[in-house]
Amino acid sequence: MDVPKxxxxxxxxxxxxxxxxxxxxxxxxxxxxxxxSQPILGHMHPETFQxxxxxxxxxxxxxxxxxxxxxxxxxxxxGGMEAVMCNLIEEGDTILIAxxxxxxxxxxxxxxxxxxxxxxxxxxxxxxxxLARIQNAIQSVKPKVFFIVQGESSTGVYQPLEGIxxxxxxYNCLLAVDTVASLGAVPLLVDQWNIDAIYxxxxxxxxxxxxxxxxxxxxxxxxxxFSRKTPVQIYYLDITQIGQQxxxxxxxxxxxxxxxxxxxxxxxxxxxxxxxxxLEELMKRHRDCAxxxxxxxxxxxxxxxxxEVHKRLPTVTTIKVPDGVNWLDVVGYAIKHFNLELxxxxxxxxxxxxxxxxxxxxxxxxNVDKVLKVLQGGLQKSKNNKCLFKL
Amino acid sequence: MDVPKxxxxxxxxxxxxxxxxxxxxxxxxxxxxxxxSQPILGHMHPETFQxxxxxxxxxxxxxxxxxxxxxxxxxxxxGGMEAVMCNLIEEGDTILIAxxxxxxxxxxxxxxxxxxxxxxxxxxxxxxxxLARIQNAIQSVKPKVFFIVQGESSTGVYQPLEGIxxxxxxYNCLLAVDTVASLGAVPLLVDQWNIDAIYxxxxxxxxxxxxxxxxxxxxxxxxxxFSRKTPVQIYYLDITQIGQQxxxxxxxxxxxxxxxxxxxxxxxxxxxxxxxxxLEELMKRHRDCAxxxxxxxxxxxxxxxxxEVHKRLPTVTTIKVPDGVNWLDVVGYAIKHFNLELxxxxxxxxxxxxxxxxxxxxxxxxNVDKVLKVLQGGLQKSKNNKCLFKL
Numbered sequence: 001m002d003v004p005k006x007x008x009x010x011x012x013x014x015x016x017x018x019x020x021x022x023x024x025x026x027x028x029x030x031x032x033x034x035x036x037s038q039p040i041l042g043h044m045h046p047e048t049f050q051x052x053x054x055x056x057x058x059x060x061x062x063x064x065x066x067x068x069x070x071x072x073x074x075x076x077x078x079g080g081m082e083a084v085m086c087n088l089i090e091e092g093d094t095i096l097i098a099x100x101x102x103x104x105x106x107x108x109x110x111x112x113x114x115x116x117x118x119x120x121x122x123x124x125x126x127x128x129x130x131l132a133r134i135q136n137a138i139q140s141v142k143p144k145v146f147f148i149v150q151g152e153s154s155t156g157v158y159q160p161l162e163g164i165x166x167x168x169x170x171y172n173c174l175l176a177v178d179t180v181a182s183l184g185a186v187p188l189l190v191d192q193w194n195i196d197a198i199y200x201x202x203x204x205x206x207x208x209x210x211x212x213x214x215x216x217x218x219x220x221x222x223x224x225x226f227s228r229k230t231p232v233q234i235y236y237l238d239i240t241q242i243g244q245q246x247x248x249x250x251x252x253x254x255x256x257x258x259x260x261x262x263x264x265x266x267x268x269x270x271x272x273x274x275x276x277x278x279l280e281e282l283m284k285r286h287r288d289c290a291x292x293x294x295x296x297x298x299x300x301x302x303x304x305x306x307x308e309v310h311k312r313l314p315t316v317t318t319i320k321v322p323d324g325v326n327w328l329d330v331v332g333y334a335i336k337h338f339n340l341e342l343x344x345x346x347x348x349x350x351x352x353x354x355x356x357x358x359x360x361x362x363x364x365x366x367n368v369d370k371v372l373k374v375l376q377g378g379l380q381k382s383k384n385n386k387c388l389f390k391l
Numbered sequence: 392m393d394v395p396k397x398x399x400x401x402x403x404x405x406x407x408x409x410x411x412x413x414x415x416x417x418x419x420x421x422x423x424x425x426x427x428s429q430p431i432l433g434h435m436h437p438e439t440f441q442x443x444x445x446x447x448x449x450x451x452x453x454x455x456x457x458x459x460x461x462x463x464x465x466x467x468x469x470g471g472m473e474a475v476m477c478n479l480i481e482e483g484d485t486i487l488i489a490x491x492x493x494x495x496x497x498x499x500x501x502x503x504x505x506x507x508x509x510x511x512x513x514x515x516x517x518x519x520x521x522l523a524r525i526q527n528a529i530q531s532v533k534p535k536v537f538f539i540v541q542g543e544s545s546t547g548v549y550q551p552l553e554g555i556x557x558x559x560x561x562y563n564c565l566l567a568v569d570t571v572a573s574l575g576a577v578p579l580l581v582d583q584w585n586i587d588a589i590y591x592x593x594x595x596x597x598x599x600x601x602x603x604x605x606x607x608x609x610x611x612x613x614x615x616x617f618s619r620k621t622p623v624q625i626y627y628l629d630i631t632q633i634g635q636q637x638x639x640x641x642x643x644x645x646x647x648x649x650x651x652x653x654x655x656x657x658x659x660x661x662x663x664x665x666x667x668x669x670l671e672e673l674m675k676r677h678r679d680c681a682x683x684x685x686x687x688x689x690x691x692x693x694x695x696x697x698x699e700v701h702k703r704l705p706t707v708t709t710i711k712v713p714d715g716v717n718w719l720d721v722v723g724y725a726i727k728h729f730n731l732e733l734x735x736x737x738x739x740x741x742x743x744x745x746x747x748x749x750x751x752x753x754x755x756x757x758n759v760d761k762v763l764k765v766l767q768g769g770l771q772k773s774k775n776n777k778c779l780f781k782l
Binding site for chain 1: 392393394396397399400404406411413415416418419424426427429431433434438441442448451452454455456465466467468469470473477497501503504580592594600601602603622625628646647649650651653654656657659660662663666667669670732737
């Protein structure tokens with residue numbers, strides 16, 4: 001054999017325990033970490049089917065939906081976005097995408113790969129979309145699908161959704177929503193708000209490792225999917241088949257792919273914790289922590305990037321990097337001295353903001369206080385360094 | 392809120408410890424299970440990059456390749472197959488698929504979704520392909536890609552690969568190989584054998600949970616991918632971008648999707664165990680266990696489905712269901728009384744065979760003996776029942 005044993009794998013792996021207060025992943029609760037080390041089950045075992053059924057019920061609760069086509073995909077949140085695109089869109093269909101940060105950009109990229117005619121609306125960075133704006137665009141473009149992000153984690157902007165579904169349906173359009181960074185921290189009522197396709201991330205508020213992505217389609221979306229002229233472009237994300245493995249349709253469960261029982265057990269545990277706490281309490285905890293953070297930032301003289309409080313996403317807070325500060329100094333100080341992850345911007349906000357995550361297990365007053373203290377120390381250090389360099 | 396808390400999530404989850412002697416997943420070694428419960432890391436943390444680098448070295452060893460474009464995808468083995476298709480194929484390209492079981496059928500399905508012109512060759516069930524047969528087909532079809540499965544787990548057939556790469560390249564064709572069920576148990580020399588695209592499963596010989604899929608592309612394949620006329624059809628599996636996150640190309644690491652650090656740590660541990668044991672020793676262990684199984688089956692008067700010994704896959708042994716036996720009785724007996732998973736057929740072998748897996752951590756003489764004993768008991772019980780019913 002030509003390729004020898006690599007020396008690096010003879011050493012022990014280094015997995016430090018950090019406090020992840022960036023835009024995700026967040027730390028998993030101990031119960032979820034413990035669940036991860038349970039024995040492996042087969043993907044067609046009765047215990048696995050029971051766990052999948054439990055997950056479906058948990059997902060219906062967090063999405064507030066009775067959609068039968070509700071399940072978890074074996075991929076990261078990006079796969080959820082792509083599943084929405086490739087299942088709802090056929091070559092030549094028109095999609096309208098509300099773009100006010102990196103996630104709208106990604107959606108545009110994926111829709112283009114599906115062969116869609118892609119139209120977009122955008123806003124100033126740090127702003128969201130008004131109903132009037134959305135209505136005008138849908139009326140004029142007449143898309144098959146309208147896509148919007150509830151929690152734009154690159155800018156920290158929260159997008160209210162109420163009323164959008166009604167507008168979409170008035171113009172015979174499906175409403176698809178990304179809730180990766182928002183779900184569990186802000187209201188979401190899929191059925192009441194007439195949302196047709198919805199997905200979220202496991203590794204944000206739910207506190208489950210990445211790699212398993214909750215998704216749900218309305219009966220209206222189902223009808224569109226099952227009357228496609230062409231097969232879904234991607235086997236791995238073909239919801240007509242995955243839905244069979246998850247027992248969402250009539251007929252027997254049919255093997256589609258090998259689901260990871262480890263991630264299923266972890267997701268079930270994360271959902272059980274949400275059920276134990278209750279969605280209202282979970283949202284209140286996030287709101288309270290965000291409020292505590294805003295107050296603290298004000299005391300430090302720091303300016304949130306999203307000016308209007310009601311447009312701020314409680315899970316991810318963006319803060320303008322003050323003049324005379326290098327954001328990398330602050331982030332570096334936090335990780336080096338406190339094993340605490342803070343984050344810089346992403347995509348259009350790169351180098352412009354700090355991003356602080358308050359999600360799931362990490363959304364606690366003591367973590368807010370810790371972040372504020374570390375932020376203060378890091379800013380001081382960066383300013384001092386700058387002065388030193390200038391002298 | 393309309394959808395109440397589901398009662399099912401208030402109960403504890405049931406995850407029994409079974410001995411998984413079906414065609415996969417196999418049981419994870421305790422060290423891998425322990426690794427799974429390590430704290431979560433961010434996908435862009437230096438420790439994560441180190442783990443990814445270690446994994447790349449481990450994968451180069453198990454594939455026996457120096458390919459720079461070697462990494463693990465965030466999906467099940469099916470995603471590996473689809474990544475091969477969507478990266479190598481553009482609409483209108485011709486692919487030739489060697490089809491002698493369910494995995495060739497799946498490859499055909501995926502290639503069709505990519506818009507390929509799909510040609511196939513097939514064999515009798517339980518047989519593999521001769522070099523002459525392959526050469527004739529490639530010469531006549533002149534495909535852009537030839538796809539073949541090294542370990543057809545639905546039939547238990549082993550496909551030798553030596554020489555196929557040379558034939559392919561003589562006709563300006565890329566060679567893509569599925570080693571999901573075979574890698575680590577039979578020889579594989581990617582560079583020596585001129586293989587252009589290769590992937591395997593995590594949950595077979597490697598003993599890692601499903602959801603993370605090793606893959607590697609030759610420089611020849613890379614050239615084809617980077618000179619595509621159209622973008623890769625699937626963002627989530629676009630190797631030109633995933634390769635950047637994995638630092639396989641020049642330039643900085645760029646975020647593509649949120650990789651699951653839990654699965655990365657588990658895969659690293661699985662690879663470390665392979666390195667510790669050594670590939671030759673790992674293969675010998677699988678060969679020895681398979682031999683012990685064949686001998687035991689003969690003593691029981693059972694007939695392997697694959698007649699010629701050298702065409703048998705050591706990881707998955709298929710056995711003809713004897714006359715007068717209901718395979719479900721036997722599989723049911725094993726799981727009910729011994730928490731032992733045996734399997735029936737799949738796809739073209741459904742109802743015709745038993746499938747016994749000897750993979751990774753589970754490939755031990757004592758497990759072989761246990762399987763033989765349980766098989767004997769189950770067959771007896773089924774025959775007796777049948778007699779009883781007939782009387």
